[in-house]
Amino acid sequence: MSQEVYLTTPIYYVNDVPHIGHAYCTLATDTLVRYWRKKIGKENVFFLTGTDENSQKTVDAAKASGKDIPEYLDEMAGIWKSTWDQIGVSYDDFIRTTEKRHWGVVNEVFKKIHGKGDIYKDTYVGKYCTGCEAFIKDSELDEHGYCPHHKRPPQLLEEENYFFRLSKYQDELIKWYKNQPEQLMPDSRRNEVMSFIKSGLEDVSISRETAEFGIPLPIDPKHKVYVWFDALINYYSALQGTKYEHFWESAQHIIGKDIIRFHCVIWPAMLMSAGIELPKNVFAHGFFTIDGVKMSKSLGNVISPLELSEKYGNDALRVGLLSSFEFGNDGDFSLAHFDDFYRTKLSGGVGNLFNRVITLFHKLWDGKKPYIEKSQKSGEGWEERFSQALEKKRVKEALDVFFEMVDACNRHINDVQPWKLDPPDARASMNKLLTMLVTLTDMAEVILPESVVKMRKMLGDDEKVGDAEILFERK
Numbered sequence: 111m112s113q114e115v116y117l118t119t120p121i122y123y124v125n126d127v128p129h130i131g132h133a134y135c136t137l138a139t140d141t142l143v144r145y146w147r148k149k150i151g152k153e154n155v156f157f158l159t160g161t162d163e164n165s166q167k168t169v170d171a172a173k174a175s176g177k178d179i180p181e182y183l184d185e186m187a188g189i190w191k192s193t194w195d196q197i198g199v200s201y202d203d204f205i206r207t208t209e210k211r212h213w214g215v216v217n218e219v220f221k222k223i224h225g226k227g228d229i230y231k232d233t234y235v236g237k238y239c240t241g242c243e244a245f246i247k248d249s250e251l252d253e254h255g256y257c258p259h260h261k262r263p264p265q266l267l268e269e270e271n272y273f274f275r276l277s278k279y280q281d282e283l284i285k286w287y288k289n290q291p292e293q294l295m296p297d298s299r300r301n302e303v304m305s306f307i308k309s310g311l312e313d314v315s316i317s318r319e320t321a322e323f324g325i326p327l328p329i330d331p332k333h334k335v336y337v338w339f340d341a342l343i344n345y346y347s348a349l350q351g352t353k354y355e356h357f358w359e360s361a362q363h364i365i366g367k368d369i370i371r372f373h374c375v376i377w378p379a380m381l382m383s384a385g386i387e388l389p390k391n392v393f394a395h396g397f398f399t400i401d402g403v404k405m406s407k408s409l410g411n412v413i414s415p416l417e418l419s420e421k422y423g424n425d426a427l428r429v430g431l432l433s434s435f436e437f438g439n440d441g442d443f444s445l446a447h448f449d450d451f452y453r454t455k456l457s458g459g460v461g462n463l464f465n466r467v468i469t470l471f472h473k474l475w476d477g478k479k480p481y482i483e484k485s486q487k488s489g490e491g492w493e494e495r496f497s498q499a500l501e502k503k504r505v506k507e508a509l510d511v512f513f514e515m516v517d518a519c520n521r522h523i524n525d526v527q528p529w530k531l532d533p534p535d536a537r538a539s540m541n542k543l544l545t546m547l548v549t550l551t552d553m554a555e556v557i558l559p560e561s562v563v564k565m566r567k568m569l570g571d572d573e574k575v576g577d578a579e580i581l582f583e584r585k
């Protein structure tokens with residue numbers, strides 16, 4: 111069977127609009143998707159994103175906006191979808207957890223787990239953070255007794271819940287992670303998850319009696335399926351009953367490290383219980399600060415991806431975000447750095463390079479190409495390094511290879527000054543540059559999906575280069 115890749119982003123809560131943290135994760139995934147489409151063919155790759163809607167947060171946000179819930183959900187899901195469309199996210203499917211197709215599969219999965227004897231009813235007394243939509247242990251609270259992520263006190267809850275026997279899967283999970291060290295990346299995250307599992311797993315609540323909105327529990331409809339239990343199933347439900355079902359065997363989840371326990375402990379245990387194959391890989395990226403400070407509404411430092419895209423373009427948004435720090439690490443984003451990156455690497459780097467080389471061809475030989483050989487490689491291993499980085503999901507490393515190559519070309523022009531050489535040497539020098547531009551354009555198909563159109567036009571046909579164009583306007 112040919113190789114297949116199924117990549118997913120987290121599904122996002124619709125109680126707010128996308129910020130660049132969401133765009134960062136989604137564009138990184140989209141870049142990996144574009145790499146695989148180019149390598150193994152479009153038909154062998156599937157890319158899913160979507161929205162998480164069955165949440166109390168949504169109900170609260172709908173009430174605050176004065177709209178009824180379905181109207182609010184449609185409007186917000188529309189904003190997420192159109193944002194991804196506008197910034198060039200090439201998803202194959204966009205799932206909303208309020209869709210019928212999803213509810214049906216949640217019911218099926220629930221029944222399988224119930225049939226296995228892994229669901230029981232009990233009274234839960236505990237602390238619940240509405241921000242996390244999760245119960246929180248005393249040991250996890252900060253020094254004020256607050257949720258460390260949301261900086262507010264949890265609610266004390268006592269209610270009848272249905273529980274999933276997560277504890278039963280402790281040994282099986284440990285064994286599974288031991289046998290498949292590649293399953294969870296980066297390594298630091300795997301160590302964190304392993305020590306969490308080994309510290310002892312407790313059964314988890316999977317229903318809410320008090321929830322106003324959500325999927326009714328198939329065995330007791332006055333309860334609603336707990337939002338996380340329902341949301342995780344989206345990755346599986348999106349494919350069910352479609353011609354894409356077979357992609358499930360190739361699933362890879364891209365997530366943020368804050369949701370790692372759901373994806374790397376609860377989700378695989380749910381699948382083990384339901385007798386469904388487990389995902390091939392989970393990759394957790396790090397946290398994001400803006401000029402060293404956490405992005406938050408109250409601090410007023412939230413940046414919209416649409417603003418950056420309108421000012422600098424989609425390609426700049428993508429590579430500017432993704433080259434800030436390596437995917438998988440924590441890191442910082444700054445607008446000053448982004449602007450500098452745009453000027454030096456895009457406008458002054460790759461944009462200038464293409465313009466210079468094509469202009470030179472017109473000056474020296476009326477645009478005629480000096481070589482006949484096609485599909486040469488640059489011979490310096492750039493392509494291999496670029497591919498290897500992306501196969502390990504090291505997105506920044508791949509971008510660095512691209513811009514290193516751009517710098518090498520610009521250096522070559524400055525050092526060699528082909529226009530001063532004898533015709534045979536000039537031809538050899540320009541031939542080398544053109545070969546490198548072909549490689550850069552192949553890479554650009556993955557990382558600069560909009561500019562690549564102009565780049566291809568500039569490279570021209572077998573005989574002549576095209577007209578010199580501006581790839582990135584000076585700002």
Ligand SMILES: [Zn+2]
Nearest residue numbers: 239242257260
């Ligand atoms: Zn919280």
